[in-house]
Amino acid sequence: MSVRMTIERVIVSEATRDHAVTKGGTLEIAIENKTFATYQGQLSILRDVFLSIDPGEFVCIVGGSGCGKTTLLRILAGLETDYEGAVHLDGNRITGPDLNRGVVFQEHRLLPWLTVHDNVAFGLARRAPVERASKVQHYLDLVGLKNFEHDYPHQLSGGMSQRVAIARALAGCPEVLLLDEPFASLDALTRIRMQEELLRVWQSERTTVVLVTHDIEEAVYLADRVVVISSRPGTIKNIVSVDSSRPRERTDHEFSRIRKAVLDEFFAPGLLE
Amino acid sequence: MSTAEQNQQLPWKTSARLGGESHGSRTLRRQPRVSDHLLGWTIPLGILFAWEVLARKGVLPQNWLPAPTVIARTIYEMAVAGDLWRHVGITIARVALGFLIGGLAGTLLGALTGYIPVARKLLDPLLQSLRSVPSIAWVPLFLLWLGIQESSKIALISLGAFFPVYLNLSVAMRHVDPKLLEVGKLYRLSSFQMVRRLILPAVLPEYIVGLRSGLGLAWMFVVAAELLGASSGIGFLMVDGQMTGRAAIILGSVLLFAICGKATDWVMNATGTRLLGHRAR
Numbered sequence: 001m002s003v004r005m006t007i008e009r010v011i012v013s014e015a016t017r018d019h020a021v022t023k024g025g026t027l028e029i030a031i032e033n034k035t036f037a038t039y040q041g042q043l044s045i046l047r048d049v050f051l052s053i054d055p056g057e058f059v060c061i062v063g064g065s066g067c068g069k070t071t072l073l074r075i076l077a078g079l080e081t082d083y084e085g086a087v088h089l090d091g092n093r094i095t096g097p098d099l100n101r102g103v104v105f106q107e108h109r110l111l112p113w114l115t116v117h118d119n120v121a122f123g124l125a126r127r128a129p130v131e132r133a134s135k136v137q138h139y140l141d142l143v144g145l146k147n148f149e150h151d152y153p154h155q156l157s158g159g160m161s162q163r164v165a166i167a168r169a170l171a172g173c174p175e176v177l178l179l180d181e182p183f184a185s186l187d188a189l190t191r192i193r194m195q196e197e198l199l200r201v202w203q204s205e206r207t208t209v210v211l212v213t214h215d216i217e218e219a220v221y222l223a224d225r226v227v228v229i230s231s232r233p234g235t236i237k238n239i240v241s242v243d244s245s246r247p248r249e250r251t252d253h254e255f256s257r258i259r260k261a262v263l264d265e266f267f268a269p270g271l272l273e
Numbered sequence: 274m275s276t277a278e279q280n281q282q283l284p285w286k287t288s289a290r291l292g293g294e295s296h297g298s299r300t301l302r303r304q305p306r307v308s309d310h311l312l313g314w315t316i317p318l319g320i321l322f323a324w325e326v327l328a329r330k331g332v333l334p335q336n337w338l339p340a341p342t343v344i345a346r347t348i349y350e351m352a353v354a355g356d357l358w359r360h361v362g363i364t365i366a367r368v369a370l371g372f373l374i375g376g377l378a379g380t381l382l383g384a385l386t387g388y389i390p391v392a393r394k395l396l397d398p399l400l401q402s403l404r405s406v407p408s409i410a411w412v413p414l415f416l417l418w419l420g421i422q423e424s425s426k427i428a429l430i431s432l433g434a435f436f437p438v439y440l441n442l443s444v445a446m447r448h449v450d451p452k453l454l455e456v457g458k459l460y461r462l463s464s465f466q467m468v469r470r471l472i473l474p475a476v477l478p479e480y481i482v483g484l485r486s487g488l489g490l491a492w493m494f495v496v497a498a499e500l501l502g503a504s505s506g507i508g509f510l511m512v513d514g515q516m517t518g519r520a521a522i523i524l525g526s527v528l529l530f531a532i533c534g535k536a537t538d539w540v541m542n543a544t545g546t547r548l549l550g551h552r553a554r
Contacts, residue, residue, distance in 0.1 A: 079455065097459045109456050113474045113550065123460040125470075152550075172460075 024090040025175035025208035027053040027076065033233075034071060034083035044233035045071050046083070051227060051236060055175075058202055058209045060219035061227045062262065068234030069212045073180045076210060077103045089176065099123060102169030102207075106181040108161035110153040116140070116164050117149035123172045139167040142201055159190040163197065170205060177202075179211040183218070195221055199246060220259045221248055228265040238265050339521045344528065347521040361529060364495055364506040367423070368537070371430025372491040376484060378431070379438025383483075386439075387446025387476075388468065397443070404436050409497055416501075426498035433494035434487040441483025445476035481545035488541055492534040507533070 034046040045068040053059050063069040074080040075087060078097040087094045089101070097103075110119045117136055124132045140146055143163035153161055162182055169177060182198075183191040195218060202209050213219055219226045223242055230237040240262050244254050321341050327333050328340035335343075351357035382400070386393040412429060419425035449472050457471045499508020507526050514522030 077459065079458065097461055099460070103459055105452070107452065109452055111453060111456070111471070111474070113477070122456070122470075125466075 025055040026088075026090050027051075027176060027208065027210070028088040028091075029053070029072075029076070030085045031072070031075060031083055031087065032085040034068070034075065034080070034085075046075075047233035047235050049085075049229075049234070049236055051239075053208055053210065055208055056206050058222060058224045059211070059227060060223035060225075061210065061212045061229060062214065062216055062219045063212075063229035063234065064214060064231055064266070067229045067231040069229050070180055072229070072234065073103075073178050073210065073212045076176070077101055077178050099172035100174050101176045101178055102172060102174035104162070104165050104169045104177070104179045104182045106184050108153070108158075108165040110161055110164055110168070112153050114152075115149060116145065116151050116153070116156070119153065119164055120149075120167045120171050122168060135171050135173075136167075139170050140164075142170070142204065143167045143197065157190075158186050159194055162186065162194060166198070166201065170201070170207070174207060176208045176210065177205075179209070181213055182211070184213070184215070191215075191218070196247070198222065203246075216259055216262045217250065220255060220262060221250060226258075226262055228262060240265075336518060337520055339524070344521050344524050347519075348525045348528070351525075357529075360505055360507055360510050361533065364499065364508065365533060365537075367426055367430060367498070367506065368488075368491045368495050368533075371427045371495070372434045372488055374427065375431035375434030375491065376438050376487055379435045379440075379483070379487065380442060380480075383439040383442030384446065387443040388472070393443070393447070400436075400439065404440075408432050408494065412497070412501060421502050426495070426503070429498045430491050430494045433490035437486035437490060438480075438483040441479045441486070442476060445479035445483075446472060449475045478549060481541075481548070485538060485541050485545070488537055489534070492530065492537070496530060 029049060029051040031046050031049040033044060033048075035042040035044050037043075049072060051059075061069050061072060071080060075083060076094065078094050078101065081095060094101075110116075111122065114122065117140070120136045120139055121132050124135060127135070136149070137146075140149055143166055145160060145163055145167070148156070148160065148164075153164070156164065166177075166179075166182070179198075183194045186194060198209075198211075199222060211219075211222060216226075220240075220242055226240040226242060228237045228240065229235065240258060242248075242258055244258075248255055324333070324338070325340050325342060328335070328338060328343070333340075339347075348357065382396065386396050386400075408429065411432065412425075415425040415428050419428055453471060453475060454467070457467050462470060495506070496508050499506040500512060503509040503512075507529050510529075511523050511526040514520070514526065
């Protein structure tokens with residue numbers, strides 16, 4: 001049975017609207033079925049995931065482990081192509097990875113033999129050296145690692161490595177930034193700082209952002225819309241709009257209310273009272 | 274000086290950068306002190322000294338175990354006469370040529386089997402079973418095929434150098450972190466770029482280890498090759514010393530092998546360290 005979700009419109013800021021005209025970054029997701037072969041036969045991981053994401057929008061996908069949220073992100077990245085349905089970016093079907101989508105994984109996946117500078121420049125091999133250098137500079141600046149370009153990944157902390165990974169993903173000037181639990185392995189304080197950094201980067205770059213997480217607070221803090229995915233098969237259970245202005249206060253009433261609303265999607269209301 | 278440099282120089286200081294983010298897996302190693310090195314020298318030097326004294330007092334028979342100074346003088350005299358350089362030179366040339374051929378073959382086949390699964394399935398079982406034959410066992414066959422001249426020696430040395438290089442490279446290429454390969458996929462690298470920009474740098478540490486053990490085995494096999502019949506080389510000097518009952522020449526040759534082997538390994542290691550740069554080890 002195909003359940004098409006009503007797509008809630010989000011109040012898009014004026015800047016985002018302007019940006020939308022110039023840059024693009026509209027994602028049309030229509031995944032009917034994605035299965036994996038297991039010993040018990042074909043296991044359905046994602047079913048009937050229909051979602052439209054606006055240019056410049058920040059969407060968080062929340063779900064428990066094994067719900068297929070990472071698979072969904074890998075489909076958007078073009079790393080998974082074997083599924084029923086289609087995903088379009090600005091009207092073009094996604095058939096594989098491309099520089100118009102930047103990806104950040106849970107692990108930083110920096111190349112240990114390259115300096116911070118060369119890691120960020122990794123995808124820019126075909127650009128002119130001058131352009132490459134200025135791009136690397138710009139994005140290292142943006143993530144606050146200006147003076148670390150000659151360092152090697154093993155000399156960096158977890159948070160710094162993840163910043164470099166974000167700079168690398170942005171260096172190709174993607175229309176969409178895809179993040180797969182990017183801060184899950186960081187300590188709580190670093191995580192909060194990184195969330196603020198990410199918001200800052202997003203506001204300055206105006207890319208569409210899709211972030212997968214199991215951290216509800218993180219999702220409510222960051223997202224324009226929180227997409228709740230249920231497990232086995234993963235399907236969209238609800239979409240919660242977060243209209244409060246940024247920076248958001250994690251302790252205020254509105255924040256708690258939305259946070260509880262998302263939480264209630266996973267646990268029956270009253271269960272946690 | 275940047276914070277990073279300070280951190281490198283003061284590894285015990287985990288000074289908080291960027292407001293106390295926890296540090297990643299930085300290895301903190303204590304710099305070896307000068308006294309550590311001196312400590313390592315005491316026993317060898319003590320043995321040398323005792324040996325010298327005992328040999329001079331006549332406790333050790335002169336024709337069995339001549340004094341270290343006598344050995345040194347023997348080498349020195351050969352060096353002055355010019356004979357030594359010819360022998361050392363030809364041995365080094367044999368090792369170099371054998372190592373080059375074996376290393377090259379090991380690199381090619383290692384890369385092929387490491388990168389292409391079909392090639393591995395075709396070639397690896399055969400090469401692995403050949404590896405289990407003790408390499409010296411090939412000597413009669415090499416002598417029969419290639420004669421007693423240079424080519425049989427070079428073949429034996431190549432064979433020795435081949436396996437470590439092949440094995441290390443093949444295994445390392447197969448085990449490159451698939452998560453890093455996925456990064457290459459994201460940036461749409463071609464297979465050639467994948468090899469050049471991701472796989473080769475990723476396997477470089479293991480490959481250098483393979484080259485080092487290959488070089489070590491090349492030295493081992495040059496000794497075997499020269500002992501089995503040569504008219505020149507350090508191994509020949511040993512046989513000559515044995516025939517003429519001159520222990521000083523035999524011991525001097527052992528020393529020469531040690532020096533040459535250590536020197537080439539040092540060069541190889543230094544090159545490797547340079548190539549690996551500052552990456553974490």
